Amino acid sequence: MVCCVVTTVVAAVVVLILTVKFIYRYQSGRCTSKTRLVGKTAIVTGASAGIGKETARDLAQRGARVILACRNVEKAERVAEDxxxxxxxxxxxxxxxxxxxxxxxxxxxxxxxxxxxxxxxxVNNAGMSGMKKRKLTADGLEVTMATNHFGHFLLTNMLL
Structure with a gap:
């Protein structure tokens, strides 16, 4: 009798763990919205690679006008064509x-x-990391902070 109860509890725990793992793997970090964005305009910074590129692709798939806001225009043009x-x-x-x-x-x-x-x-996505040496921008700001924070702060405030 005790063996049957223990087996049932263990089976229930295993099912619960597998269910949580499944939900986490297939839902977390993904936008599951299918809302159409026809007539909407979106800007994605850092859209020439990685998360920014895929975000831009998703917005375009849903019908938005998408502006790829990038540093490297040639690379961004190739992404836009794709x-x-x-x-x-x-x-x-x-x-x-x-x-x-x-x-x-x-x-x-x-x-x-x-x-x-x-x-x-x-979508303020552009960013950088991994600078081995401290480097300043022409504005006198540390380059990582300028890229990841100050530039996006200024952009957001100017576009409001």
């Missing part, structure tokens, strides 16, 4: 911005405010 091909959305454009350079951020924000009728989504 996104257009894979999603069928031709409203994917590239604009240059270097979030470590506040002058570049100001110019980018002013250009967006002048050329776009509306902005609905801003």
């Amino acid at each position: 996104i257009k091909k894979t999603t069928g959305n031709t409203d994917v454009v590239v604009r240059q911005v270097d979030t470590s350079d506040l002058t570049s951020v100001r110019k980018f924000a002013e250009d967006i405010l002048r050329t776009e009728t509306a902005l609905h989504i801003l």
